[in-house]
Amino acid sequence: MPKHPGSQRREALREQLRLPEGERIDLAGYDARATPGAPDGKQAGLADTARSGRRLARLQERLWAAGTAGDRRRLLLVLQGMDTSGKGGTVKHVIGQLNPSGCRIKAFKAPTEEERRHDFLWRVRRALPEAGEIGIFDRSHYEDVLIARVRHLARPAEVGSRYGLINDFERSLAEDGVTLVKCFLHISPEEQKRRLLRRLDRPDKHWKFTPDDIEERALWPAYQEAYELALERCATPYAPWYLVPADRKWYRNWAITRLLLEHLRELDPRYPEPGFDLAECRERLLEQP
Amino acid sequence: MPKHPGSQRREALREQLRLPEGERIDLAGYDARATPGAPDGKQAGLADTARSGRRLARLQERLWAAGTAGDRRRLLLVLQGMDTSGKGGTVKHVIGQLNPSGCRIKAFKAPTEEERRHDFLWRVRRALPEAGEIGIFDRSHYEDVLIARVRHLARPAEVGSRYGLINDFERSLAEDGVTLVKCFLHISPEEQKRRLLRRLDRPDKHWKFTPDDIEERALWPAYQEAYELALERCATPYAPWYLVPADRKWYRNWAITRLLLEHLRELDPRYPEPGFDLAECRERLLEQP
Numbered sequence: 001m002p003k004h005p006g007s008q009r010r011e012a013l014r015e016q017l018r019l020p021e022g023e024r025i026d027l028a029g030y031d032a033r034a035t036p037g038a039p040d041g042k043q044a045g046l047a048d049t050a051r052s053g054r055r056l057a058r059l060q061e062r063l064w065a066a067g068t069a070g071d072r073r074r075l076l077l078v079l080q081g082m083d084t085s086g087k088g089g090t091v092k093h094v095i096g097q098l099n100p101s102g103c104r105i106k107a108f109k110a111p112t113e114e115e116r117r118h119d120f121l122w123r124v125r126r127a128l129p130e131a132g133e134i135g136i137f138d139r140s141h142y143e144d145v146l147i148a149r150v151r152h153l154a155r156p157a158e159v160g161s162r163y164g165l166i167n168d169f170e171r172s173l174a175e176d177g178v179t180l181v182k183c184f185l186h187i188s189p190e191e192q193k194r195r196l197l198r199r200l201d202r203p204d205k206h207w208k209f210t211p212d213d214i215e216e217r218a219l220w221p222a223y224q225e226a227y228e229l230a231l232e233r234c235a236t237p238y239a240p241w242y243l244v245p246a247d248r249k250w251y252r253n254w255a256i257t258r259l260l261l262e263h264l265r266e267l268d269p270r271y272p273e274p275g276f277d278l279a280e281c282r283e284r285l286l287e288q289p
Numbered sequence: 290m291p292k293h294p295g296s297q298r299r300e301a302l303r304e305q306l307r308l309p310e311g312e313r314i315d316l317a318g319y320d321a322r323a324t325p326g327a328p329d330g331k332q333a334g335l336a337d338t339a340r341s342g343r344r345l346a347r348l349q350e351r352l353w354a355a356g357t358a359g360d361r362r363r364l365l366l367v368l369q370g371m372d373t374s375g376k377g378g379t380v381k382h383v384i385g386q387l388n389p390s391g392c393r394i395k396a397f398k399a400p401t402e403e404e405r406r407h408d409f410l411w412r413v414r415r416a417l418p419e420a421g422e423i424g425i426f427d428r429s430h431y432e433d434v435l436i437a438r439v440r441h442l443a444r445p446a447e448v449g450s451r452y453g454l455i456n457d458f459e460r461s462l463a464e465d466g467v468t469l470v471k472c473f474l475h476i477s478p479e480e481q482k483r484r485l486l487r488r489l490d491r492p493d494k495h496w497k498f499t500p501d502d503i504e505e506r507a508l509w510p511a512y513q514e515a516y517e518l519a520l521e522r523c524a525t526p527y528a529p530w531y532l533v534p535a536d537r538k539w540y541r542n543w544a545i546t547r548l549l550l551e552h553l554r555e556l557d558p559r560y561p562e563p564g565f566d567l568a569e570c571r572e573r574l575l576e577q578p
Contacts, residue, residue, distance in 0.1 A: 065496040092388045099381045100389045101396065101427070138390070193574060200571050206563040207354040214573050274495040282489050284503050285482060 013037045013258045017242040019184075021235045025228045032188040032247040037258070042250045049254045053097030056261045060134060062269040064102045067132015069272030072177040075263060076128065076135040077256070080142050081185030082223060083213050084195035085246050087138045090185070093253045094260070095136055104129045107138040120144040120162065121169055128178070134260075141166055145230050150222045163233040174238035179263050182239060183256055184231060185246035189220055302326045302547045306531040308473075310524045314517045321477040321536040326547075331539045338543045341550050342386030348553040349423060351560055353391040356421015358561030361466045364552060365417065365424040366545070369431050370474030371512060372502050373484035374535050376427045379474070382542045383549070384425055393418045396427040409433040409451065410458055417467070423549075430455055434519050439511045452522040463527035468552050471528060472545055473520060474535035478509055 016036045019025060039048045063073065077095075079087040088107075095103055106127035115123045121141055129135030145166070149159050170180055187195075196217070199209040216223075235241040242259060246252040305325045308314060328337045352362065366384075368376040377396075384392055395416035404412045410430055418424030434455070438448050459469055476484075485506070488498040505512075524530040531548060535541040 065493075068496055088390060091390045095389050096385075096387075098385075098389075100384050100387075100392055100394055101377060101380045103389055105389055107390065189578070193577065196574055197571065200567055200574070204354075204560050206567070207357055207561050209563070209565075209570070211565050211570055214570060214577070217574070217577060271493050272496050274498070276498075276500050278489055278495070281498070281500055281503060282486065285485055285489070285506075288482065288503070288506060289478070 013255065014240075014242070014262050017244060017255065017259070019231055019235045019241045019243050021237065021240075023232060025231050027186065027224050027228055030186055030243055030245065032186050032191060032245050034245040035248060035251045036245070036255075038251055038254055042248075045250045045254045049250070049257050050097075052254075052257045052261050053094070056257060056264060057098050059261070059264040059267075059269065060098050060102055062271055063134070063264065063267065064099070064132040065271050066269040067130075069275070070131075071269065071272075072131045073179070073267055073269065074129040074131055074133050074135065074177060075179045075181065075260070075267070076137065076173070077260065078137045078140045078142070078180065078182040079185065080140060080146070080183070080227075081246060082187060082192060082220075083216055084192050084199075085185035085187045086249060086252050087185060089249060090183075090252065090256055091136055091138060093249075094256045095134075097257070098134065102133055103136060104133050105136045105138070108140060108143060121165065124169075128173070131177075141169070142230055142234075146223065146226045149226045149229075150219055163230070166234050167236055167239075170234070170236065170239035179267060180239040181259055181263055182234075182241045183244050183259065184227065184241055185252060186243050187246045189217075191247040192217065302544065303529075303531070303551050306533060306544065306548070308520055308524045308530045308532050310526065310529075312521060314520050316475065316513050316517055319475055319532055319534065321475050321480060321534050323534040324537060324540045325534070325544075327540055327543055331537070334539045334543045338539070338546050339386075341543075341546045342383075345546060345550045345553060346387055348550070348556075348558065349387050349391055351558040352423070352553065352556065353388070353421040354560050355558040356419075358564070359420075360558065360561075361420045362468070362556055362558065363418040363420055363422050363424065363466060364468045364470065364549070364556070365426065365462070366549065367426045367429045367431070367469065367471040368474065369429060369435070369472070369516075370535060371476060371481060371509075372505055373481050373488075374474035374476045375538060375541050376474060378538060379472075379541065379545055380425060380427060382538075383545045384423075386546070387423065391422055392425060393422050394425045394427070397429060397432060410454065413458075417462070420466075430458070431519055431523075435512065435515045438515045438518075439508055452519070455523050456525055456528075459523070459525065459528035468556060469528040470548055470552055471523075471530045472533050472548065473516065473530055474541060475532050476535045478506075480536040481506065 039045050063075070066073070079090055081087055091105060095105065104127070108123070111123065124141045127135070127137070144154070145159055145162050148154050174180060196209065196213055199205040231241050231243075244252055244255050328334050352364070355362070368379055370376055380394060384394065393416070397412070400412065413430045416424070416426070433443070434448055434451050437443050463469060485498065485502055488494040520530050520532075533541055533544050
């Protein structure tokens with residue numbers, strides 16, 4: 001690609017962030033402040049994110065256009081990570097670069113009574129992107145092997161069975177034309193503490209805080225273990241996990257923008273050919289007053 | 290407001306664009322290229338739109354934050370207008386300035402079989418914004434008195450009864466905390482012809498065109514009449530109609546951004562007070578490793 005010197009190196013971000021399949025993961029071994037593959041420094045990173053974001057928006061339009069003509073492909077970005085890791089910030093800054101018409105965003109909270117009456121994938125199936133759309137999950141079905149495991153919200157055997165069910169589900173999505181981009185936003189406990197304290201210090205951030213966040217933080221080791229298991233068991237060829245170092249917000253936004261861009265480039269959606277006679281339509285239009 | 294000289298004049302945009310209630314409307318009397326209330330020229334308009342868009346995004350965050358603390362208020366932008374009048378462009382350029390997490394966008398197409406089995410407002414109720422959200426309807430329940438009237442998709446008496454049903458429905462929304470901002474994007478037939486021809490000329494725009502657009506355009510006078518009736522009968526104190534001249538895209542985006550800003554300023558949403566003891570939480574956090 002002679003037009004974008006350096007892009008060769010950057011095209012490999014998927015490979016740099018992709019977690020191995022079926023191997024034990026030690027999250028403590030990953031530096032949350034790292035910036036693998038990024039341009040040199042924050043300013044260059046911000047500029048490159050904006051540039052990539054514009055390319056991404058153009059490809060999104062093609063995906064959408066193709067979807068209007070029968071191309072059933074779509075993309076699903078799954079965001080997981082500890083509190084304050086930046087799932088909401090990713091939606092605001094990365095997805096905010098796209099045309100909102102083509103985005104289907106779902107933030108999963110504690111399941112409602114109705115949702116609890118169904119299997120854990122029921123509510124997830126109802127929130128999937130349709131043809132041509134980019135779906136975004138802020139939390140997801142992975143909560144059912146994360147908080148469910150740590151907080152004992154289901155019997156251990158039941159939680160244990162869910163990894164396989166998730167893999168089956170994600171395989172069926174992939175076979176149905178869904179490109180899965182699963183991102184684990186990896187922050188350090190120190191950075192989380194800083195961010196929580198900031199929420200307490202700033203009146204315009206109080207609303208993002210609840211005292212539960214402190215109880216959750218006390219369970220940090222149990223959550224890391226639950227994540228390690230989920231990342232090990234559910235990193236598959238058809239639905240890989242990407243570990244995104246997230247202590248630096250600019251890097252997180254840059255990396256996820258690039259990951260989306262790389263995947264959409266590979267999909268290479270095309271504007272559909274017109275299914276009608278252009279010249280005849282032009283003539284009929286010109287005849288009208 | 291000494292901080293924003295000139296804003297006094299501009300605060301009045303709502304009043305400038307608001308259609309009278311219960312009066313006969315003659316759409317031919319409104320210039321689609323007009324730019325009422327706008328800054329002087331396109332460049333100034335674009336800059337002012339960006340500035341207003343940033344303010345709008347800040348107010349949107351407050352609305353959302355208030356919604357997490359029991360404030361049930363929300364806003365619903367209804368976009369109506371002839372083909373190519375810029376409903377989709379408004380979502381892209383105006384709503385694209387907001388945090389997509391807080392936006393609930395629904396584009397209404399021809400009703401599905403399931404939707405046709407219910408009353409015409411059924412699908413609309415299911416797409417309403419929730420507390421703290423900004424809802425956007427690209428087309429709406431008004432199609433049921435527009436294309437339904439022009440194309441005889443329902444008996445005349447049935448269409449006739451819908452104006453009152455719409456008013457009752459919108460009144461109930463307003464009483465339930467929904468601020469309705471209904472915008473009619475007013476374009477001229479000449480501008481529509483130009484835009485349709487452009488869709489035929491550009492391969493990246495073919496997908497936006499169907500030969501049906503030509504048949505629809507041939508019914509221009511019938512559609513204008515149907516719009517005039519709807520605007521006359523459904524402009525109410527609790528759900529006014531705004532006529533937005535839309536031949537100039539920059540003006541359309543500027544005006545709708547300003548209308549939303551004026552309405553959100555009036556709502557004046559506030560960050561909620563914390564429902565917990567800040568000092569105690571800070572202490573507990575600092576004690577954690």
